[in-house]
Amino acid sequence: MRVEFHFDFGSPNAYLSHAVIPRIEQRTGVKFAYVPILLGGVFKLTNNRSPVEAYAGVRNKLPYERLETERFIKQHRIDNYQFNPFFPVNTLALMRGAVAAQRLGVFDRYVDEVFRHMWVQPKDMDDPAVIGAALQESGFDAAKLLALAQDQSVKDELAANTSQSVERGTFGAPTFFVDDAIYFGKDRLRDVEEAIIAGRK
């Protein structure tokens, strides 16, 4: 069984999922494969928009979404989440950096640290100087990582991840796959866990 988490650092719901995934991994014994995708690319390919944009003019909808986020945080006892005041953040450099981090063998720690810089101690993470300082603070060779992130093959790989994800049914983030079964949004994590457990029987 292959369980995948298709994520973009720019999504608060991706961070909240990332905060819960280790517990599901522990309970089920199954590791999630993290797949970096570019949410902006998904939106372009599917003609979708962020909820904040799509529901800006709809009464009650965004307050309800915030309420559900608060419920999720409370239910899962996530005590370190802070909404990024620079939201929406252009994550192109960060997501290319994720592919570069895979090649440099520092992917897991990169994911943890960048999520922290986005949603725990939030910063303006589309500013190259801020990104560089944040990665340096996290103990990465920021110059090396960011140079590799500009490599054409890295750019192409992120674009391919994104388009392949859309081919499999993605229209937003976070998206999960349990083998070929797709689940959209942090609120499906319970179903994801049940599908993992059912699949292991």
Next chain:
Amino acid sequence: MRVEFHFDFGSPNAYLSHAVIPRIEQRTGVKFAYVPILLGGVFKLTNNRSPVEAYAGVRNKLPYERLETERFIKQHRIDNYQFNPFFPVNTLALMRGAVAAQRLGVFDRYVDEVFRHMWVQPKDMDDPAVIGAALQESGFDAAKLLALAQDQSVKDELAANTSQSVERGTFGAPTFFVDDAIYFGKDRLRDVEEAIIAGRK
């Protein structure tokens, strides 16, 4: 504790919720109060649209929604659901009829029967002749019920139900309230049940 189900017969997700609610009532011992609202009125008051309309141009989104509906049906073993081929159905007469049925003391059976005529043996339920025949088949005095549905105070009550629901946070249907806590959509029924159980402790 007061648990409310704000519904419109025109929503397939309202029917699917209606199919599951009796089991939650049985497990928790708490009865749901059914509140008829006009979904078209909610959309007007909130500037919202149906998912089918809002996501018509978004790749992958509606197929995913259909997949989640299939999962819900399978998970809850709902074996009698049939998508209404006349969807979307204008439900103004049916929803006014629901208020009339409350006054005539036949509300619970009216709700069961109209949901059946919409989503089990689906018919073109915005055609007055079809509505009349369906209600007659269900053993109601259709003429009396539909005449009362045209009463100004019935019309006003449905409009008041709808605007009061929006005042409390509604933007679509089905919507649930556990006291003042709002839950949107059939996929929140698990949370509704947990809230009921938590509230009874």
